[in-house]
Structure formats: structure tokens, C-alpha cells
Amino acid sequence: MITILLTFMALGALAGVLAGLLGIGGGLVIVPILVFSFTPLGFPEQHLMHLALGTSLASIIFTSISSFMAHHRRGAVIWPIVKSITPGILIGTFLGTCLASIMNTMLLKGLFVVFLYYVAAQMLLNIKPKPSRKIPGNVGMFGVGNVIGSISSLVGIGGGTLSVPFMTFCNINMHSAVGTASAIGLPIALAGTAGFIWNGIGVPGLPEWSIGYVYLPALIGIVSASMLTAPLGVKLAHSLPVPRLKKVFAILLLVVATRMLMSIF
Template structure:
């Protein structure tokens, strides 16, 4: 019980930081939740062979609950292009489910390195402020091409335990989608990816007797509860600080931190 209480308190603190950064920098919490859980979970006796699966699944579950409210807000503000969501969603669902299947299939020792590689690429994009803008007169591709694009985004996002906004926004921008609509649509799509990925991890972990108590598949409920309870509260404070703090500078500092985290997990 003392270990469980310690984990809950640490996850409450983690959730507060995640919510603040999400509101301030507009980033997904998975980039912080996954490495934090990878460090925390072994301290409460969870098998190291299961830690990465649990961290990814729990991060996606957190995103389902926290980004859902953000997606709803964007929908009310008219920032979500429903037609784009309909085009991207099938592939993203497939990719999200595939990500959990790949995580179950590859050796456990490879998962931290796969996550680290994704984090390093996203950190470099954030650090260098890389923006993808297209001047294509034609709309998004249809049929197999957009299903394939959505699948790749969903797969990578699921393997990293993130919502995929860092991938979806540049993709939509490349096809000339206005930034406000790209962000709102990516937020809504991120919820879809998270639901698909979480579902896949729950199914993959079902029946595994080595999982700790209070687990639903690979989703670890005590960690989920701790992170969500505070992150939903601090997101609004982060949003209020946007106009008061040098957000671009803070974003670069966070990117450097991610480079450190990714490098540590990789090497």
C-alpha cells in the first residue's frame, strides 16, 4: 500500500506538469507520460518486461480522457473539419490497432528504442521549429493513399503512446489546410488514434497473469487515475499563461529536454 500511495502521488504531480505543458505549449502529454512511467513503474514492483507496454497503454488511455475535452472544444468552435476526419479516421483506427499489435510482437527491449527514435525526431522538429506548408491546389488524396497516410500516423502515434498531433498537423498543412482547422482536426483525430491504440493494448494484455492488480489489459488504472485527476485541472492554467510567458523559448527548452530523454532511452 505505501508503494501504491507513492505511485499515486507521483502520478498526480506528473499529471499537473503534463496538463500545464499541454495548455502552455500545445503538446501531447504522451511525450512526458511514457518516459515518466517507464521510470516510476519498476519502483512499485512491476516486471520490467511489461513496463513499456503498460506505459504506452496507460499514456493512450490518459490521452483519451484528457484530449477528449480539447477535441470537444475545438468541435464547438468550428475548428474541426468533419470531412477530413472521415477521410483520415479509417486509416488512423487501423494504424492505432496495428501499433498495439506491433508492440506486442516486437521484443520488449526494442520498444524503448523505437519510442526514443520517435521522440528524437519530434524533438528536432520542435527545436528547429520546422513547419510544413504546401501550396497544392488539389485537396487531400482519397482512397488508398489517405488510408495509408492515416495508418502510418496512427501506427507511429500508438507506438509512441501519443495522440499524433505532431504528425497530423504538418500532414494537413502540407495540403494547404488552414492552421486553425489543422490543429482542431488533429486534436479530434488524436482522440480516435488514442481510443484505437488503447483498445488494442487492452485486448493484447487481456489474460496476462503477470500483469499487476488494478490493470485492464495493459492499462494500469492507479497511474491513469493519478495523471488524469490533475492534468484536466492544470491545462486551463497553462492556456492562461500562453500570453504571459515566452512560449517559443519554452518550447525549445522542452525540445532539448526531450532530446535528453530520447537519447537516454536509446543509448
Template sequence: MEFLPLFLATGVVSGLLAGLFGVGGGLITVPILALILGAQGFPREHVMQVAIGTSLAVIALTAISSTRAHHVRGAVRWPILRWLAPGLMLGALLGAATAHLLSTEVLARIVGVGAVAVALKMILQADPVVRDTNPGRLLLSVAGTVIGWASALIGIGGGSLSVPFLRLTGLDMRTAVGTSAAGGIPIAWAGAAGFMIAGSGVAGLPEGQIGYVSLPGFAAVAVASVLMAPVGARLAHRLPQIWLQRAFAALLMGSGVSMLAGAV
């Protein structure tokens, strides 16, 4: 119970980011969850897997709330998502299997590098140039698999990867964010299932777990996240994008550096 306020605060940040940027907030949620689990005396060799698996389980709910908020504003391109989704699910399952084979230290470094890279992209405002306004089914399927694999490996909803890709297909920023939020649903559901299965036979995990998913952490973070995701979506349609990008980049940089510095 002493960690409940931290779990709830993590959920508030995660939900806001889900609505604002079409991301699951995992690049913030995973480092914080890892630190909380470590402080609880959780087995070190499984800290990152559980942080990532729990993050994906939270995103499985947050993404639905965020998607609904973007859909009512006409910001989800469903025909594109239809061909992305199978690849996203396959990639997410592969990502969970990959994470199961890696150590906590390696996963922490991967999450840290991912967070810093995304932060730098946002700071430099590296907006992609539109190259293909009519992506084929094969391209969408391959891109979905790569995005799903990388996203599940580090516990994110895929927005930091899928938004730039969707921008390349010609979608405007808000539609790319909305479609990315919807893409977080297949990534998170398949990824969370993969982490539950991968961790089901692992010895040494405490009670209150389903594989690599912490039920107490999931419940507390998910409640706050689901409530805040629609708020983030409303803000995304009102606040200046450059201000939002800078704030998000600062959060990402801090979490990424903490992972690379060995905070977990």
C-alpha cells in the same frame, strides 16, 4: 500512494501539452510512467507496454477535453477528420499488436528516437511547405493508418505526426493543432483497447491492471490531464508559438535521451 504526486504531476504536463500542441503528451508521459513503474518494482519485461497502454488510455480522455476546447474556437476541421478517423483506428490497433511482440528495450529505444526526432524538428523549426490543399479520401485513409500505427506503437496521440501532415494539406497551424487533437480520440480509444486485449492473457502482471493498462496510473494521470487540457488550449491561442515550441522541444529531448540511455 507514495507515487501519487508523480502521477498527478505527469498528468498536469500531459494535459497542458495536449491543449497547447494538439498532442496527447505521450512522448513525455510514457518515459515518466516507465520510470515510475520501474521504481514500483513492476515486471521489467512489461514496463514499456504498460506505460504505453496507460498513456493511450489517458489520452482517450484528454483528447476529448482538448478537442472540445479547440472546437469552440472553430479550430477543428471535421470533414478532413471524418476520412482520417477510420485509418487512425485501424493503425492504432495494428500498433498495439506490434508493441505486444516487441521487448521493453526495443520499445524504449523506439520511444527515445521518436522523442528526439520530434524535438529536433521543432528546434530547427522545420515547418512543412503546403503541397496539397485538397487531399483525397485515399490519401487521408492511408495517412491515417500510418499515423495511427506509429502513434499507438509509442503511446502518443499522434500530434507530432498529424500536425505536419495537416499543415501539408494547407491548414494553418492552429487549425492543424485543433484537428490533430480531435484525431487523438480515435487513436487513443482504439490503441488503449488494443493494449487491453493484447495484455489480457499475459502472466505476471500485478493486480489493478486491465491488460497492459494500469488503473491506478490511469486514474491519477487522467484526472490532472483532463483538468489541464483546456488550460493548454487557451494558452495555445494566446502565447507566442515559437516560445511554446522551444519549451516542448526541451522536454522532448530530455525524455528521449533518457530512453536511449537505458533509463528504463
């Protein structure tokens, strides 16, 4: 067990540095790391993606709290947006976990591969939506929250990859969009974790030390290390050529996505 914890701490340390350095959501790094590391541990193939998604979202509970508190101290969180989008986020995310629980690992891998290709293309081409409208009303925000929450639960992320472009599109400056997205990540993580635990309770064949689809040794290792190394990544971001690094990381994402795609076939 000690060896497993140390392994996941090392993986969490890497995820934390990358998240802080490149400004990407931790789930984007953690999910493929978990999939590749669960395989040699002999976890059942049919539960690999469910465990990776559930554990990733559980880890985001802790990282999102430290992140949005830091942004809040800088006045970068627009709380009325958080308040109006949260109901849709909670419902959409939980329903997304229910959908994920009845999908097989191969299909979930396929969805994650498509998402990785999408994010890599955004990074390589530096695609940013042009501000062209205002934040919608409560009904519109409920619908947007449903979409962001459901997709986030299916790929195990905190939603920043989706919510930041949405807010930028709605004339929110990038600094505030990133800060607000960090706060939106908490209800996504809470509802997603609850959903994957609920849908995983009583499922036969899950590994020891799992609560539903959340694998506790991986969660403890990743959280304890990533929260320590994320500030290091932020520090490095101010001294390294981040735009160039993002392109290198985008190529890495393409490699990871292609490897996962090959594993499907």
C-alpha cells in the same frame, strides 16, 4: 495505493501544464514519465513500455474529448477530414498495438527514443512543411490514417505530432490543423487502448490493478490532474515566451531521449 495515486496525480499535473503551455501531445510527456516511475515500483522490465504506451493512450481518450470540444466550439475542427481518415486510423492503430505487443521493451524504447529526437529537432529548428498539395481522396486518407495510427500506437501519442504537419502540408491552416488533429486523437486513443487491453489480457506478471496493458492507478491519477492543469498551461502560453520555452523543452526531450537510450544499453 493512496501514495501511488497522489504520485501519478502530481505527474499528471505536470504533463497537463506542459501540454497546454507548449501545445504538445500529452503522450509525449506521459510515456517517459510512466517508464521512469514504473521502474521503482518494481514492474517487470519486459512489460514497462507496453504498460506505459497502453496507459498513455487510455489517458488521451479523456484529454482528447475536452480538447476537440473546445476546438469545435471555435469552429476549428474540419469534420470531413476526421470522417475520411478515421477508418484508416482505427485499423492502423489497432494493428500497431498488435505489433507492439510482440516487440520487447528495449526495441519499443528504441523507437520512442528516435521519435523524441525527431520531435526535439522539429522544435529546435522550427521545421514546418510548406503547403504544396490538397487533401487526398478517401483511399489516400485511408493509407495516411494507417500510417499515423500505427506510429501513434507504437509511441503512445494522440497523433498530433504527425497529423498537424500532414494537414499543413495539404494547405490546411495551422489553427484548423491543430483543432482537427485533436479530434483525430480520439479514434487513435480508443483503438489504441482497446488494442493494448486486448493484447495484454492473460499476460503473466502484469501488476495488480492492470487491465491488459493499462495500469488503472496511473490512468486515474494522470487524467484527474492533467485535465485540471491543461487550461493553466494554455493561460500561461499567452503570457510567457513560448518559442523560447519550446527550445528549452526540446533540450529536455534530448536529455530524456538520451537517458532512455542509455538504459537500453
